[in-house]
Amino acid sequence: MGTATRARSGRTPGRAPDTSRRQRSNGRTATAAQGTPTTTVLRPLARTGRLGPFQTRQLVLVEMALALAAVGVALGGLWLIPTCTVACLLLLLAVIRRRGQALQDWLATALALRARRRGAAPAGADTDASLAAVAESAPGFRPFPYVDRNRRTVGMLGDGTFLTAVVRVESQGTALRPASGARALPLSVLGDALKVDDIVLESVQLLQQVRPAPAPHLPQQAVARLSYAPLHERTGAPALRMTWVAVKLDPELCREAVTARGGGLEGAQRCLVRAADHVASRLTGVGFQAVVLDQEELNSTVATAACANPRLAARAAQPGAAAQRRTAETSRVWRCDDRWHTTYAVGRWPELGRGAAPLPQLVSLLTSVPAYATTVSFTLRRGTRQGTMNVLSHVRITGGSDTELVGVRRALEQAARSAKVGLLRLDREQLPGVLATLPLGGAR
Numbered sequence: 001m002g003t004a005t006r007a008r009s010g011r012t013p014g015r016a017p018d019t020s021r022r023q024r025s026n027g028r029t030a031t032a033a034q035g036t037p038t039t040t041v042l043r044p045l046a047r048t049g050r051l052g053p054f055q056t057r058q059l060v061l062v063e064m065a066l067a068l069a070a071v072g073v074a075l076g077g078l079w080l081i082p083t084c085t086v087a088c089l090l091l092l093l094a095v096i097r098r099r100g101q102a103l104q105d106w107l108a109t110a111l112a113l114r115a116r117r118r119g120a121a122p123a124g125a126d127t128d129a130s131l132a133a134v135a136e137s138a139p140g141f142r143p144f145p146y147v148d149r150n151r152r153t154v155g156m157l158g159d160g161t162f163l164t165a166v167v168r169v170e171s172q173g174t175a176l177r178p179a180s181g182a183r184a185l186p187l188s189v190l191g192d193a194l195k196v197d198d199i200v201l202e203s204v205q206l207l208q209q210v211r212p213a214p215a216p217h218l219p220q221q222a223v224a225r226l227s228y229a230p231l232h233e234r235t236g237a238p239a240l241r242m243t244w245v246a247v248k249l250d251p252e253l254c255r256e257a258v259t260a261r262g263g264g265l266e267g268a269q270r271c272l273v274r275a276a277d278h279v280a281s282r283l284t285g286v287g288f289q290a291v292v293l294d295q296e297e298l299n300s301t302v303a304t305a306a307c308a309n310p311r312l313a314a315r316a317a318q319p320g321a322a323a324q325r326r327t328a329e330t331s332r333v334w335r336c337d338d339r340w341h342t343t344y345a346v347g348r349w350p351e352l353g354r355g356a357a358p359l360p361q362l363v364s365l366l367t368s369v370p371a372y373a374t375t376v377s378f379t380l381r382r383g384t385r386q387g388t389m390n391v392l393s394h395v396r397i398t399g400g401s402d403t404e405l406v407g408v409r410r411a412l413e414q415a416a417r418s419a420k421v422g423l424l425r426l427d428r429e430q431l432p433g434v435l436a437t438l439p440l441g442g443a444r
Contacts (some may be wrong), residue, residue: 057104061094109428113331116431122323129317130303131157133336134438136327137431145295146269154273155298157440162202162250163268164441165276166298169243170289184360187378189282190245191389194382196278198257199271202250204279205442206378209305210367211240244301245283245290247276248441298439305438307373307398309337333405334430339372339398340405343433344412346393348422365419366395369411373398379442395423396437 065087072083096103116137123132128143135141140159147153157164169185190204251258251268258267276292283290293301303313308326315321327336334341350362367374379392397412399405409425416423426433436443 058094058102061090065090065094106428113329113428116329120325120327120329122325125323128299129313130299130308132313132316132326133306133308134302134435134440136325137329138435143295143299144265144269146273148273153294154269154276155293155295156269156272157298157302162248162441163272164246164248164439165272166293166301166439167245167247167276167280167283168291168293168297168301169245169283172287172289184358185243185283185288186286187359187380187389187391189286190279191380193247193275193279193282194380194389196275198254198260199249199275200254200257200382201275202248202253202381203442204380205246205248205439206380207244207246207305207375207437207439208363208367209240209242209373209375211373212368212370242304244305244439245279246439246441247272247279249275301439305375306336306434307339307341309339312337329431331428332425332430333402334434339400340402341396341398341430341434342405342409343394343396343426343430343437344423345426345433346395346421347424348420349393350420362419362421365415366412366421369397369408369415371397371408371412372400372404374412375437377437377442379436381442392436392442394433394436396434 068083068087072080123135127135144156249272261267261270280290375396377394381390
């Protein structure tokens with residue numbers, strides 16, 4: 001679900017309401033800082049094809065039903081029975097909901113899931129085992145390595161319609177495991193990178209994966225669990241927190257920029273390298289360590305984000321190994337090797353900012369559930385209105401079994417309710433949800 005970022009227009013305390021614009025611009029830096037809005041509200045975007053709480057097609061079905069009923073009444077006689085019967089069927093089709101969805105939407109997602117199951121096939125023999133989890137369900141997905149004039153290799157992935165490069169982000173703090181939420185990466189820095197010179201990006205994605213400590217599969221009396229539990233209770237620091245920024249380029253959005261840099265694939269790659277280097281530079285400027293990944297690192301990052309089993313990947317990469325599918329999708333679960341995943345879309349955020357709940361604190365709360373791994377994704381796109389961004393947010397939880405995943409889902413949903421975060425489980429759309437939580441630049 002898309003959300004548009006909008007700052008609340010209320011003034012912050014400490015500034016006279018009648019201060020002129022020139023006086024404010026000449027004021028002290030501290031005064032300017034006080035003028036920053038205290039809260040930010042992420043509001044759902046108005047969906048096309050809707051009229052208030054109803055979808056346009058629902059209203060069309062109701063109108064068709066009323067028209068048929070009116071025709072039957074006007075004609076009278078035997079015409080009344082068939083026209084009213086069809087009208088009732090159309091009315092039921094417009095009103096009936098299944099598991100919180102309109103019946104038409106439920107049928108559309110069910111048919112799409114069935115088509116994905118039929119179309120999925122084992123990855124080709126020439127596919128890197130690290131990319132098999134994506135290549136099985138995305139035809140044409142493959143690496144596009146680029147070597148610049150300094151012989152630096154920049155890793156890129158795509159399917160012929162887009163290219164993605166990834167920047168690894170690490171904190172420069174002195175602590176080995178910084179406290180939860182101790183270092184916040186401002187989304188505004190990434191939003192400003194959606195346009196670099198004449199290059200217009202399709203999206204910029206902030207992705208963070210957290211693996212807890214002690215690990216949830218350890219026995220209660222395990223030495224590692226007993227040793228790490230006091231530290232975790234005091235700081236909330238996870239065992240592992242990995243952060244990436246994926247930069248996604250659609251060459252059709254900036255044809256002139258691609259042409260100016262040589263055109264074709266090489267021109268698009270040069271545009272993407274320029275954008276990725278710009279993002280890394282901006283992140284370094286705000287106090288982070290940022291590195292653009294090469295091809296081998298990028299492939300490994302995709303496998304890590306998908307929680308793929310390294311042993312099974314190595315076995316599949318052996319010469320002569322039989323081609324076998326490593327992924328499977330059901331209505332509520334996506335499985336890769338021996339890991340089970342469920343993805344949610346964030347449909348509602350509470351007020352964010354200095355005067356409300358900080359976003360890093362909410363993310364830390366959602367990622368503190370006892371899962372094998374929890375992945376949070378923020379995909380930023382340019383909004384239709386000037387000065388706004390569209391933010392697509394997803395949360396994916398990973399468990400070692402289907403039974404374990406059920407318990408983790410309950411814990412996540414309870415944590416989200418306590419934080420007033422609206423989660424929408426992507427039933428029958430788990431594969432698109434997983435793709436939205438991999439470092440690919442966000443789902444379309």
